[in-house]
Amino acid sequence: MKTLLPTSTAGSLPKPSWLAQPEVLWSPWKLQDEELISGQQDALRVSLQEQQQAGIDIVSDGEQTRQHFVTTFIEHLSGVDFENRQTVKIRDRYEASVPTVVGPVSRTRPVFVEDARFLRQQTGQKIKWALPGPMTMVDTLYDDHYKSREKLAWEFAGILNQEAKELEAVGVDIIQFDEPAFNVFFDEVNAWGIKCLERAIEGLKCETAVHICYGYGIKANTDWKKTLGSEWRQYEEVFPKLQQSNIDMISLECHNSRVPIELLELVRGKKVMVGAIDVATDTIETPEEVADTLRKALQFVDADKLYPCTNCGMAPLSREVARGKLNALSAGADIVRRELSA
Numbered sequence: 001m002k003t004l005l006p007t008s009t010a011g012s013l014p015k016p017s018w019l020a021q022p023e024v025l026w027s028p029w030k031l032q033d034e035e036l037i038s039g040q041q042d043a044l045r046v047s048l049q050e051q052q053q054a055g056i057d058i059v060s061d062g063e064q065t066r067q068h069f070v071t072t073f074i075e076h077l078s079g080v081d082f083e084n085r086q087t088v089k090i091r092d093r094y095e096a097s098v099p100t101v102v103g104p105v106s107r108t109r110p111v112f113v114e115d116a117r118f119l120r121q122q123t124g125q126k127i128k129w130a131l132p133g134p135m136t137m138v139d140t141l142y143d144d145h146y147k148s149r150e151k152l153a154w155e156f157a158g159i160l161n162q163e164a165k166e167l168e169a170v171g172v173d174i175i176q177f178d179e180p181a182f183n184v185f186f187d188e189v190n191a192w193g194i195k196c197l198e199r200a201i202e203g204l205k206c207e208t209a210v211h212i213c214y215g216y217g218i219k220a221n222t223d224w225k226k227t228l229g230s231e232w233r234q235y236e237e238v239f240p241k242l243q244q245s246n247i248d249m250i251s252l253e254c255h256n257s258r259v260p261i262e263l264l265e266l267v268r269g270k271k272v273m274v275g276a277i278d279v280a281t282d283t284i285e286t287p288e289e290v291a292d293t294l295r296k297a298l299q300f301v302d303a304d305k306l307y308p309c310t311n312c313g314m315a316p317l318s319r320e321v322a323r324g325k326l327n328a329l330s331a332g333a334d335i336v337r338r339e340l341s342a
């Protein structure tokens with residue numbers, strides 16, 4: 001029987017302190033070469049086990065093999081020079097030192113396929129794999145070659161499609177593209193962002209998702225959120241076109257956010273991963289708070305299309321807090337499941 005309200009996370013989970021320094025983004029690895037690979041596999045096993053113990057239904061690798069959700073993917077491509085760095089404003093929000101596109105980009109080897117195969121061997125549960133979205137990749141680089149965000153995004157979409165097809169072939173059930181940039185560059189999203197996403201999923205038979213959030217709980221993001229006013233209506237700009245797209249699922253930030261919940265109506269018919277866990281605070285939600293967010297979402301999302309989830313990745317949190325939040329997510333979903341079946 002199909003589980004009602006299957007739970008999952010947006011993707012990343014904290015890494016063990018023996019693998020990388022905890023509670024920071026872009027944390028350097030503490031191991032090298034062969035030791036790093038086996039350390040990452042051990043961390044993946046632990047991350048999976050923590051999701052399973054919390055009762056998470058759709059599991060992930062916790063992104064234990066990547067330093068950053070965008071740059072680790074880009075490191076595996078040719079045409080990008082990591083020595084040649086430029087400081088650019090990313091997401092129109094904060095300065096970051098990023099690598100430079102110096103020639104045609106291509107995928108010279110698979111990026112996450114072996115990691116996904118490894119995860120597949122560890123569990124019979126449904127697995128979800130996150131990849132960066134084309135627009136967010138473009139927005140995390142300096143482009144000295146294509147000189148066009150759209151052209152570069154289209155090239156990345158083709159590369160992501162190659163990777164996605166191989167992930168599907170090793171047994172990934174849901175491939176998710178992380179597009180926080182979709183919450184910022186609305187004209188580009190509607191002009192070519194969604195088209196690039198559809199290029200990235202071309203020919204896939206597994207389920208596909210796009211994750212659009214207000215970012216990790218880092219200061220640049222929490223400061224930005226303070227400027228957004230009493231109602232966050234960003235989703236309103238991109239949902240109508242996403243509703244018309246071929247993407248199966250949409251992953252969103254809801255809990256503790258000022259997103260008017262009725263905006264979910266704009267993607268009626270899609271499966272929705274409802275963020276019921278705030279990743280920008282160490283306070284662990286109570287199951288009742290999670291249930292409350294899910295009940296609100298149920299006014300606009302049919303029960304068979306609602307997937308309780310986290311607002312964003314939990315990589316920058318402590319492991320203890322992340323575990324508490326996973327448990328709360330499960331327990332909250334359970335409350336609503338019981339209500340629905342009563």
Ligand code: ZN
Binds near residue numbers: 180212213215311
């Ligand atoms: Zn996110």
